[in-house]
Amino acid sequence: xxxxxxxxxxxxxxxxxxxxxxxxxxxxxxxxxxxxxxxxxxxxxxxxxxxxxxxxxxxxxxxxxxxxxxxxxxxxxxxxxxxxxxxxxxxxxxxxxxxxxxxxxxxxxxxxxxxxxxxxxxxxxxxxxxxxxxx
Amino acid sequence: xxxxxxxxxxxxxxxxxxxxxxxxxxxxxxxxxxxxxxxxxxxxxxxxxxxxxxxxxxxxxxxxxxxxxxxxxxxxxxxxxxxxxxxxxxxxxxxxxxxxxxxxxxx
Amino acid sequence: xxxxxxxxxxxxxxxxxxxxxxxxxxxxxxxxxxxxxxxxxxxxxxxxxxxxxxxxxxxxxxxxxxxxxxxxxxxxxxxxxxxxxxxxxxxxxxxxxxxxxxxxxxxxxxxxxxxxxxxxxxxxxxxxxxxxxxxxxxxx
Numbered sequence: 001x002x003x004x005x006x007x008x009x010x011x012x013x014x015x016x017x018x019x020x021x022x023x024x025x026x027x028x029x030x031x032x033x034x035x036x037x038x039x040x041x042x043x044x045x046x047x048x049x050x051x052x053x054x055x056x057x058x059x060x061x062x063x064x065x066x067x068x069x070x071x072x073x074x075x076x077x078x079x080x081x082x083x084x085x086x087x088x089x090x091x092x093x094x095x096x097x098x099x100x101x102x103x104x105x106x107x108x109x110x111x112x113x114x115x116x117x118x119x120x121x122x123x124x125x126x127x128x129x130x131x132x133x134x135x
Numbered sequence: 136x137x138x139x140x141x142x143x144x145x146x147x148x149x150x151x152x153x154x155x156x157x158x159x160x161x162x163x164x165x166x167x168x169x170x171x172x173x174x175x176x177x178x179x180x181x182x183x184x185x186x187x188x189x190x191x192x193x194x195x196x197x198x199x200x201x202x203x204x205x206x207x208x209x210x211x212x213x214x215x216x217x218x219x220x221x222x223x224x225x226x227x228x229x230x231x232x233x234x235x236x237x238x239x240x241x242x
Numbered sequence: 243x244x245x246x247x248x249x250x251x252x253x254x255x256x257x258x259x260x261x262x263x264x265x266x267x268x269x270x271x272x273x274x275x276x277x278x279x280x281x282x283x284x285x286x287x288x289x290x291x292x293x294x295x296x297x298x299x300x301x302x303x304x305x306x307x308x309x310x311x312x313x314x315x316x317x318x319x320x321x322x323x324x325x326x327x328x329x330x331x332x333x334x335x336x337x338x339x340x341x342x343x344x345x346x347x348x349x350x351x352x353x354x355x356x357x358x359x360x361x362x363x364x365x366x367x368x369x370x371x372x373x374x375x376x377x378x379x380x381x382x
Contacts, residue, residue, distance in 0.1 A: 009192055016199040046201045087261075089315050099260060103253035103367060107246045110374050114206055117381050118195040121213045125188075125220055133224035204244035207377035214381055 005126060013119045019044060019079055020112040026081065027105050030096050038093035040083040043104065046111075173230075184216075184223050191216040243303050245374045247296055252370065254309035255363035261312045262289050262356045266349050273344045276332040283332075284342040286318035318343055 023044045033039040086095035128135065171179075191212040197203040265287040275284035293308035320343040328337030 009196055012196070013199050087312075097257050097260075099253050099256035103249050103256075106367065106371050107249045110206075110245070110371065110378075111201070111204070113375070113378055114209070115195075115199045117378050118198065118209060118213060121217060121381050122192075122195070125217055128217075128221065128224070133221075133228060201246075204246055206245060206374055207380065210377055210380035 010119070010122070013115055016115050017112060017119075019046070020108055020115070022079065023108050024105070024112070027101055027108065030101050031098070031105075034094070034096045034098060034101075036094060036096075039096065040085065040094075041096045041101065042081050042083055044079045045082050177230075180223050180226065184219050187212070187216040187219045243297070243300065243307060245370060247304075247307070248370045249367060251296055251307065251309040252363045252366040254311060256360055256367070258289070258291055258310045258312050259356050259360040259363065261315070262291075263353065263360075265289050265315060266353050266356060269342075269344045269349050270346060273342060273346055273349075275342055276330070276339055283322050283340045284344070286320070286342065286344045288316045288318050290314040290316050 023046070026042050026044065030039075030041045030043075084095045086093055191209075194203075194205070194209040194212045198205065198209045269286050272284040278284050289312045291310050292313045294311050295305060296307050296309045297304040322340035322343055324338045324340055326337055327333060327339045330339040333339050
């Protein structure tokens with residue numbers, strides 16, 4: 001019965017939350033290494049990966065598909081972590097930009113919150129029906 | 136730069152979707168009251184719930200996958216689905232109550 | 243155009259202003275550097291900003307929205323200031339020393355506008371974030 005009540009979107013949303021959590025930890029690690037020589041900023045490329053899974057969008061990214069994320073439809077594998085190359089004028093090889101990381105932190109948290117809200121509203125609708133219309 | 140007319144023409148909002156035809160052949164809430172039977176209206180209502188649920192699911196999936204990050208649109212669609220559902224259950228309860236009263240009327 | 247693109251564009255603004263600040267700092271620090279590795283005096287660094295369409299495959303609105311990127315840190319080709327000082331180690335045959343083409347006052351004013359620009363972009367990020375959170379408040 002759990003399959004009837006909790007569809008693929010439900011588990012898909014859960015997977016997306018996992019990914020957002022992983023991105024968050026990558027961002028905090030980047031910020032911690034803001035001064036580390038030769039440290040490259042790491043991130044998960046959401047748009048392309050998930051667009052690919054959803055089957056739409058122009059995927060211009062050249063990436064190997066061995067660890068392809070198929071979030072909203074099936075099992076989740078480890079997402080591919082991308083590294084940012086430093087700008088040409090950077091001397092110490094460090095490619096962490098505090099502005100970019102801060103904004104990435106904010107936008108990631110925003111998406112996490114949105115998916116959480118969506119998921120909780122869906123669950124509250126199911127709960128409402130399960131309680132035979134009484135809250 | 137020519138700015139297009141950005142109106143509220145969100146394809147997926149349930150409130151802009153013309154829903155199933157009732158018994159009279161008209162759509163959505165814009166039907167003539169006297170031309171529809173109870174059954175027609177109930178069926179119509181069920182279709183509306185279904186549609187609003189589908190739309191909100193679709194929008195949420197697109198939001199989560201990052202394909203179409205429309206936060207306010209998705210939240211509104213979800214809330215519409217919720218309200219539609221609650222309204223329908225409320226109407227069902229009223230109908231049942233009315234039916235019970237009729238059944239229990241002593242002749 | 244989604245809200246995340248808006249955030250990224252503001253982030254690019256902040257990054258660009260910071261690169262500009264680095265150039266200004268370098269200019270101010272080297273305002274009197276009469277020699278560099280290349281032999282000639284320090285040339286004023288000028289970051290070159292370029293507006294890049296953030297999402298050229300998007301809607302009409304998207305095609306008109308650009309983020310900013312620093313494409314190059316160019317060296318100013320203005321003439322050096324010549325000062326007559328034969329005793330200076332870097333004086334040429336005629337006794338003139340060439341000083342960097344950096345005007346400290348100009349750099350200070352530049353720094354003010356850079357700071358304002360950075361602040362404005364940060365403000366934009368905050369506002370965007372608040373708007374998005376307000377949208378999320380639609381549910382409960």
